[in-house]
Amino acid sequence: MHLLLVRHGETPSNLDHLLDTAVPGPGLTPLGEAQAAALPEALAGEDIEALYVSTMRRTQLTAAPLAAARGLGTIVRDGVREVSAGDLEMLPGESPEGREYMRTVFAWAAGDTGQRIPGGESGEEALARYDAVIAEAAASGAGTVAVVSHGAAIRLWTAARAHNVDVAYAAARPLRNTGVIVLEGSPSDGWKVLSWDSAVVEPAGESGPTGEPVETAQ
Known part of the structure; x- marks a missing residue:
């Protein structure tokens, strides 16, 4: 299967760098709406047959222009919502607690999935x-x-499940609003990342696109 993991458009909480993970969450900023409107053209070369979104408003609003352009319904699933911040909800991502959120997420990706x-x-x-x-x-x-x-x-699941992307790679590379990670594979055979936010991905541990660490929820 050809799998496109698309981050939602910009939200007000993104602007304020807040850990905003509760359902249904905020809508999109004007820029986020413009990003969503640009998705159909950005993905024009992809023969998308099914379109999934999370239970959070920002993904549904982001997907709406693409769904309309392709004549697709959106399949809403809670399983692809954001990682819950729990007691850290709405804290600044730059705070010690916010940094602990992402450290925990990448510890999971490295295999320490028992942490909570x-x-x-x-x-x-x-x-x-x-x-x-x-x-x-x-x-x-x-x-x-x-x-x-x-x-x-998205970064958690990709780092944990793709054989050619390691945790260090995913941790160092933010995914922009409406950025896309493209993978090929299946649950039985495993997954390979073909591109990360438009950059071709090399084998884990080798050089790749530059980026700064992201310490906030998306």
Whole structure:
């Protein structure tokens, strides 16, 4: 399966660098709306057969122009929502607590899935729910599937499941609003990242696109 993981458009909480992970969450800023409107052209070369979104408003609003352009319905699944910040909800991402959020997410990606965000979920729970939606999409028989999701959740799942992207790579590279990670594979055979936010991905541990660490929820 050809899998497109798309981060939602910009939200007010992105501007303020807040850990805003509760459902349904905010809508989009004017820039976020423009980013969403540009998605159909940006993905014009992709033969998308199924379009998944999370239970959060920002993914549904981001996907709406693409769904309309392709004549697709959106499939809403809670499993691809953002990693829950729990007790850290709405704290600044630059705070010590905000930094701990992302450190925990990447510890999960490295295999320490038993850790739990205070008042939130464990890595086992977060990955299991995301895996279930990807497995559903793969079982649908669609050749190309787009999933409009969230920055921390996308980077977690990709680092944990793609064989050619390691945790250091994912941790150092933010995914811009409406940025796309493109993968090929299946739940049974595994996943390979073809591109990360428009940059071709080299094998884990080798050089790749530059970027700064992101310490906030998306």
